[in-house]
Amino acid sequence: MALIVQKYGGTSVGTVERIQNVAQRVKKQRDAGNDVVVVVSAMSGETNRLIALANEISMAPNAREMDVLVTTGEQVTIALLSLALQEIGCDARSYTGGQVRIQTDNAHGKARITDIDHTRVCADLKAGRVVVVAGFQGVDERGDITTLGRGGSDTTAVAMAAALDADECQIFTDVDGVYTTDPRIEPKARKLDRITFEEMLEMASLGSKVLQIRSVEFAGKYNVPLRVLSSFEEGGEGTLITLEEEGVEAAKISGIAFNRDEAKLTIRGVPDEPGVAYKILGPVGDANVEVDMIVQNIAQDGTTDFTFTVNRTEFDKGKDILEATAKALGAREVVGDEKIVKLSLVGVGMRSHAGIASKMFECLSKEGINIQMISTSEIKISVVVDEKYLELGVRALHEAFELDKE
Amino acid sequence: MALIVQKYGGTSVGTVERIQNVAQRVKKQRDAGNDVVVVVSAMSGETNRLIALANEISMAPNAREMDVLVTTGEQVTIALLSLALQEIGCDARSYTGGQVRIQTDNAHGKARITDIDHTRVCADLKAGRVVVVAGFQGVDERGDITTLGRGGSDTTAVAMAAALDADECQIFTDVDGVYTTDPRIEPKARKLDRITFEEMLEMASLGSKVLQIRSVEFAGKYNVPLRVLSSFEEGGEGTLITLEEEGVEAAKISGIAFNRDEAKLTIRGVPDEPGVAYKILGPVGDANVEVDMIVQNIAQDGTTDFTFTVNRTEFDKGKDILEATAKALGAREVVGDEKIVKLSLVGVGMRSHAGIASKMFECLSKEGINIQMISTSEIKISVVVDEKYLELGVRALHEAFELDKE
Numbered sequence: 001m002a003l004i005v006q007k008y009g010g011t012s013v014g015t016v017e018r019i020q021n022v023a024q025r026v027k028k029q030r031d032a033g034n035d036v037v038v039v040v041s042a043m044s045g046e047t048n049r050l051i052a053l054a055n056e057i058s059m060a061p062n063a064r065e066m067d068v069l070v071t072t073g074e075q076v077t078i079a080l081l082s083l084a085l086q087e088i089g090c091d092a093r094s095y096t097g098g099q100v101r102i103q104t105d106n107a108h109g110k111a112r113i114t115d116i117d118h119t120r121v122c123a124d125l126k127a128g129r130v131v132v133v134a135g136f137q138g139v140d141e142r143g144d145i146t147t148l149g150r151g152g153s154d155t156t157a158v159a160m161a162a163a164l165d166a167d168e169c170q171i172f173t174d175v176d177g178v179y180t181t182d183p184r185i186e187p188k189a190r191k192l193d194r195i196t197f198e199e200m201l202e203m204a205s206l207g208s209k210v211l212q213i214r215s216v217e218f219a220g221k222y223n224v225p226l227r228v229l230s231s232f233e234e235g236g237e238g239t240l241i242t243l244e245e246e247g248v249e250a251a252k253i254s255g256i257a258f259n260r261d262e263a264k265l266t267i268r269g270v271p272d273e274p275g276v277a278y279k280i281l282g283p284v285g286d287a288n289v290e291v292d293m294i295v296q297n298i299a300q301d302g303t304t305d306f307t308f309t310v311n312r313t314e315f316d317k318g319k320d321i322l323e324a325t326a327k328a329l330g331a332r333e334v335v336g337d338e339k340i341v342k343l344s345l346v347g348v349g350m351r352s353h354a355g356i357a358s359k360m361f362e363c364l365s366k367e368g369i370n371i372q373m374i375s376t377s378e379i380k381i382s383v384v385v386d387e388k389y390l391e392l393g394v395r396a397l398h399e400a401f402e403l404d405k406e
Numbered sequence: 407m408a409l410i411v412q413k414y415g416g417t418s419v420g421t422v423e424r425i426q427n428v429a430q431r432v433k434k435q436r437d438a439g440n441d442v443v444v445v446v447s448a449m450s451g452e453t454n455r456l457i458a459l460a461n462e463i464s465m466a467p468n469a470r471e472m473d474v475l476v477t478t479g480e481q482v483t484i485a486l487l488s489l490a491l492q493e494i495g496c497d498a499r500s501y502t503g504g505q506v507r508i509q510t511d512n513a514h515g516k517a518r519i520t521d522i523d524h525t526r527v528c529a530d531l532k533a534g535r536v537v538v539v540a541g542f543q544g545v546d547e548r549g550d551i552t553t554l555g556r557g558g559s560d561t562t563a564v565a566m567a568a569a570l571d572a573d574e575c576q577i578f579t580d581v582d583g584v585y586t587t588d589p590r591i592e593p594k595a596r597k598l599d600r601i602t603f604e605e606m607l608e609m610a611s612l613g614s615k616v617l618q619i620r621s622v623e624f625a626g627k628y629n630v631p632l633r634v635l636s637s638f639e640e641g642g643e644g645t646l647i648t649l650e651e652e653g654v655e656a657a658k659i660s661g662i663a664f665n666r667d668e669a670k671l672t673i674r675g676v677p678d679e680p681g682v683a684y685k686i687l688g689p690v691g692d693a694n695v696e697v698d699m700i701v702q703n704i705a706q707d708g709t710t711d712f713t714f715t716v717n718r719t720e721f722d723k724g725k726d727i728l729e730a731t732a733k734a735l736g737a738r739e740v741v742g743d744e745k746i747v748k749l750s751l752v753g754v755g756m757r758s759h760a761g762i763a764s765k766m767f768e769c770l771s772k773e774g775i776n777i778q779m780i781s782t783s784e785i786k787i788s789v790v791v792d793e794k795y796l797e798l799g800v801r802a803l804h805e806a807f808e809l810d811k812e
Contacts, residue, residue, distance in 0.1 A: 016462040050482065056422040057486060058493045065492070068500050069485035072478035076456065079475035080463060086471070087464045094474050098504070099549055120548075142526075143505055 002167035003035045003125070007135065007157035010044035012172050012231035013077050016084075019043075022231070023084035026130055030090055035125045037164065039135045039157040040081055042073025063108035067137075067147045071097070074134035074153075082132045092130040095121065097137035097145070102156065104138035104146045111138060111146035113155065116163035125164075133160060154215035162222035169224050170238075171211060172231035177239035178203065178210055180403040181256040185394050188404040192254060193237065196244045197226075199254045202346040202380045216241065244348055252349035252356065253401045256394055259342045260387060262292060263315040264372065266307040267322055269332025272298055279329060280306050283321050289314045293342070293375045293382065303332070307373060309384065312338055340372065341390045344382040345397065357381050363400040369393055408573035409441045409531070413541065413563035416450035418578050418637035419483050422490075425449075428637070429490035432536055436496055441531045443570065445541045445563040446487055448479025469514035473543075473553045477503070480540035480559075488538045498536040501527065503543035503551070508562065510544035510552045517544060517552035519561065522569035531570075539566060560621035568628035575630050576644075577617060578637035583645035584609065584616055586809040587662040591800050594810040598660060599643065602650045603632075605660045608752040608786045622647065650754055658755035658762065659807045662800055665748045666793060668698060669721040670778065672713040673728055675738025678704055685735060686712055689727050695720045699748070699781045699788065709738070713779060715790065718744055746778065747796045750788040751803060763787050769806040775799055 006026065013019050022038070029036045050070050054061045078094035085092035100121060104111035121131050135153025138146050148155050154171055161169035176191065178200065183189040195203070197220030201213065210228055219226040219241065229238035270276055277296065284291060294308045310318045315338055322334045350356050360381055364371060369392065373384035385393060398404065412432065419425050428444070435442045456476050460467045484500035491498035506527060510517035527537050541559025544552050554561050560577055567575035582597065584606065589595040601609070603626030607619065616634055625632040625647065635644035676682055683702065690697060700714045716724045721744055728740045756762050766787055770777060775798065779790035791799060804810065 016459060020463065053422060053482070053486060054489055057426065057489045061489050062492050065485045065488045065500055068488075068502070069482060072481045075478045075481070076459070076475060079471045080459060082471045082474075083460055083463045083467050086468050094471055096474070096551075099551075145502075145505075 001033045001035070003037070003164060004029055005037045005039065005157050005161040005164065005166045005169045007039040007153055007169070007171045008041070008231055009153065009173060010041040010047070011174055013040050013081065014044040016080065019077070019080050020084050022081060023088055023090065025231075025234075026085060027088055027090045030130060037121065037125070037131045037133060037160055037166070038081065039133045039153055039160060040074060040077045041135050041153040042070070043077055046073040046076070064144060067108045067145045071134070071137045071145050071147060074136055078132045078134045085130055085132070090130055091128060092132055093124050094132045094134075096134045097156070098139040098143065100133055100160075102138035102159070104140055104148070106140035106142070106144065106146065108144075108146055110149040111140070113138060113148070113159045116159060118160075118163050121160075121164065151212035151215075154212040155218055158215045158218045158222075158224055158226065161224045162218070166224065168227055169219065170227045170229055171215075172229050173210060174230065174232065175210060175228070176230035176233055176236045177228050178241075179255065181394055181398055182258070185391050186256075186398045188398065190404050190406075192239050194240050194242060195254050196348050197241055198244075198379055199346050199348055200241045202344065202377070203255055203257050252353050253345055253347035253403065254349075255346050255403065256397050256401075257344045257346055258390060258394060259344075260390065261312050262309040262340060262342055262384075263312045263318075263336065263338040264307060264309050264340050264384060265315070265318050265322055265334070265336045266305060267326050267331050267334050268305050269299075269303045270306060270326075270329055271331075272302055272304040276304065276329070277306070280322070280325055281308070283325055284308075284310075284318060287317060287321055289318050289321070293373055293384065295373050295375065309340070309342070309373070337372075339387045340384050341387040341393075342382050342384050343390070343393050343397065344380050345401070346380050348379050350379055350381070359400065360397065363396050364393060367392055367396045369396075407439045407441070409443070409570060410435055411443045411445065411563050411567040411570065411572045411575045412578065413445040413559055413576065414447070414578045414637055415559065415580075416447040416453070417580055419446050419487065420450040422486065425483070425486050426490050428487060429494055429496065431640075432491060433494055433496045436536060443527065443531070443537045443539060443566055443572070444487065445539045445559055445566060446480060446483045447541050447559040448476070449483055452479040452482070470550060473514045473551045477540070477543045477551050477553060480542055484538045484540045491536055491538070496536055497534060498538055499530050500538045500540075502540045503562070504545040504549065506539055506566075508544035508565070510546055510554070512546035512548070512550065512552065514550075514552055516555040517546070519544060519554070519565045522565055524566075524569050527566075527570065557618035557621075560618040561624055564621045564624045564628075564630055564632065567630045568624065572630065574633055575625065576633045576635055577621075578635050579616060580636065580638065581616055581634070582636035582639055582642045583634055584647075585661065587800055587804055588664070591664075591797050592662075592804045594804065596810050596812075598645050600646050600648060601660050602754050603647055604650075604785050605752050605754055606632075606647045608750065608783070609661055609663050658759050659751055659753035659809065661752050661809065662803050662807075663750045663752055664796060664800060665750075666796065667718050668715040668746060668748055668790075669718045669724075669742065669744040670713060670715050670746050670790060671721070671724050671728055671740070671742045672711060673732050673737050673740050674711050675705075675709045676712060676732075676735055677737075678708055678710040682710060682735070683712065686728070686731055687714070689731055690714075690716075690724060693723060693727055695724050695727070699779055699790065701779050701781065715746070715748070715779070743778075745793045746790050747793040747799075748788050748790050749796070749799045749803065750786050751807070752786050754785050756785055756787070765806065766803065769802050770799060773798055773802045775802075
């Protein structure tokens, strides 16, 4: 007998019929002898409908009142799912975030969970009930309703699993697991049975949008085994996200992620002196432009070239700032490139296996793909290349590292 | 500077535009220097939409979960109205029933308010904010969400006014006040400037559906001055419902109410013996059939005739029960009549003015209207007549008692 926390997103509970399907799934877990806590989102479309109502009134609505408004979405779902469970003979009880007591700070719209009181939930589980919890929401110290931000239901599920010391937290989505790369680009992409939290974090931050990145961080921090499953196909095992297991040699590489949302900015011929990086990036940060990769090279003439990537939507803003900086610093020129893509190899195996980077570069070189930037972390190697090489690069790397094989 | 509690029903907040109109009204009170607490219902249609969703899942949905579901309706309105107030420069803050803390018993769907904690509301008023409270809802001791039953928003408003010792509780509806009788039947019907709680109770219970009867009881009990106003016409004074004022001679009669939802059942020739009334009405009550008027006459042959009225929708059920009782008691026969109407004169002046009843009977007799049953209370005389006499009876009484004159 295990304690399972399941999370179903808006699409999975988008209609009454789908809510009834979820109830059947939950019942199967109960029938198998497990305790179940279910975390649900608002029915798909509902949150947007509520936001549209508010925007008819105000284009800059108060954050506290927006949280009061949008949290009704999940409240509707918890009631309907509880009714659907009761209807098939499965005793159930619903809880809003405030009723569980999911305590958060008071940052409306992007609150962070500070504490969970699981007294009532535990009592219900003990009494044989399924507990249905509204995702995405909590209350601050004053009892004001807060929300955790878009995708916050994943975080609610992981936090509930951590608080209850659950055996597994299952996230039901519209994909059946985490893949070695995007199957739309490489048809040989293989579903992974397991992946570590760190790898998942790298994959998620690189655009594999299976899970909310904060929920993966949370799961890693509290060591909650997390499983990604399809809510539409039954019987699959999905992908289990866990701590790296000792004694088992991890695969060298888990997958290939990519990100086509970035653009590159370079400032050339900056007089090299202490503090130059700060002088360049300070104004960028002040303007709330997020920077991803950063590369600096010192030329022989005592000047330096400095390159970084930003989100493509902020390319123009970043370029304007950089041109002002170039003037102030007496740099030679500013150049930019929007037609780039970032390819990344991710895998904890890199830690103990030398030669991964050189094999990656060799593979790309054989295909005639020029590498513009390189950045590495302990479990990831990222390169920036011309965006026209995206598909070719992904497939070449997938084959070179034999990711289609177990 | 006064403290005003205003209540707007579902029609008054049925669209974003109407919510914006309500915000303008509230702002006028603020601009006049008054503190304002606003109680709102769900946008019209919303509660029914939610109930329909639940009924797709279950025809006998759990009452606790239904309360979780339907209370989202008012929660949406309080957020939208607060946003609309803020948008026109009127600082505002929303509260769900649970957040105020409107404490109730745990009778889901028909809970009664047991206590109100007004600490936070008072602090907001002091800080110059308009407080927007979700009507119809509260929480029980465990923190479970409860509802007060249909029309419960009126009760919330009166209870808030009582708890805050407000100067006036204003109920905005689709009529501009309480009339001497239904203007659709008697065009000369006159809007009353004032009416006592007791009279309003009698008018309300007799089918003048301006206010929820429980809210009037509540207002009378805590002596909260209650005003009925139109939410669509501005500038009117509506009708003020207050305690009877000493020193002022109350009008003899305030109005004429009627009820066409009743039907009459008679059991004839019941052997008269102690306990016969209980033997007849006991089974009726056991079957949850509500009885209104009751009349008993003893015949000279030692038997009794016993007549009572029930809601017309329960006529058949009542008749079946009565026929079984007639058999058991050895009564002669059971007869029923669905085509009746109840006419009532209401007025606290009856207490001190003799001859009202005889004047009423004389008036009806002059018009050839046969009286089938009579029932009296301290401030009301009701008669049952054939339903074809409804309009004639109302107009004759309205004229006889000169209700069109101040």
